[in-house]
Amino acid sequence: MEQHDGTPSRRWTGHTVAVTGSSSGVGRETARRFAEGGARVVIHGRNATKLENVRGMIEQLGAEVRAISGDIADPATARALADAAAELGGCSVLVNNAGMSMRGKFRDISPEVFSTVVETNVVGSALVTQAFLDQIIRTNGSVVFISSVTGMTGFPGISVYAAAKMALTGLAESLRGELLGSGVHVSVVYLGFTENDEDKQILSADGSNLKLKRRYDMTQRAVAIAIERSVRRRKEKVVLTWKGRLLRVLQRISPGLVSAIVRRSGGRFHQMRH
């Protein structure tokens, strides 16, 4: 039940929710959303200053919080996150949100960028999910993978990011099959163009930092609300933004048209500035 001001009822009181990559952006807003619903939260990131700011914001909501710092692809980070959630009573909801995007032509992508994008988006999500599995099974909880519309079809200029986000679908579907009958809910949320923090950075083909400049179709807050709602309703697949939903319909009824759109996009809608 949602209240009139858009804040969730105290649905999550007594539950522990862990959100990776919650030092900024969508992850921060998702952690805030669950805390507003009464959850104890485990937050995570590498930037200590940002992480402390989010901790302060969540404590102000009256929620209990643990902050874990570390690279998401390091198994020690996964263990520390799971230990923190266990200290808070055991995790009911894990949101695998930490991610890194890139822009650049396939032929120019450095080996380091291939590795970083796959390790951050795929290996990190897998290691954290594995570390949380027993807790999630015990609570009949939810595991959410944050993907992208780019995880539904590739687009020119974002090849390895598209590959990594598509891999999350494979991970989720396999895990769902393995956990059949366990009461665990596994979902993938495909985000469209979302509001970015001012200082958000992604990788260029050579590994240098890029700032993204583009319009967005959803605010971070609206995305966080959609993620929390999808967990409450135990949805397995959620596609956000009207463009994402249109893509989903077109993929079903006219895959050839989707291929033509992708070919002609030429990466135009991914404007960049240094």
Ligand SMILES: NC(=O)c1ccc[n+]([C@@H]2O[C@H](COP(=O)([O-])OP(=O)(O)OC[C@H]3O[C@@H](n4cnc5c(N)ncnc54)[C@H](OP(=O)(O)O)[C@@H]3O)[C@@H](O)[C@H]2O)c1
């Ligand atoms: N924004 C969009 O339009 C959009 C669209 C589709 C999908 N998504 C997906 O939504 C998720 C959140 O995106 P966002 O826009 O909120 O991005 P963001 O503001 O850049 O946040 C990314 C988060 O991930 C963490 N992170 C990145 N690499 C990490 C690493 N190696 N180890 C540990 N933490 C790491 C960052 O923490 P530190 O900075 O503290 O390291 C940060 O908290 C990502 O999975 C992204 O791919 C976003």
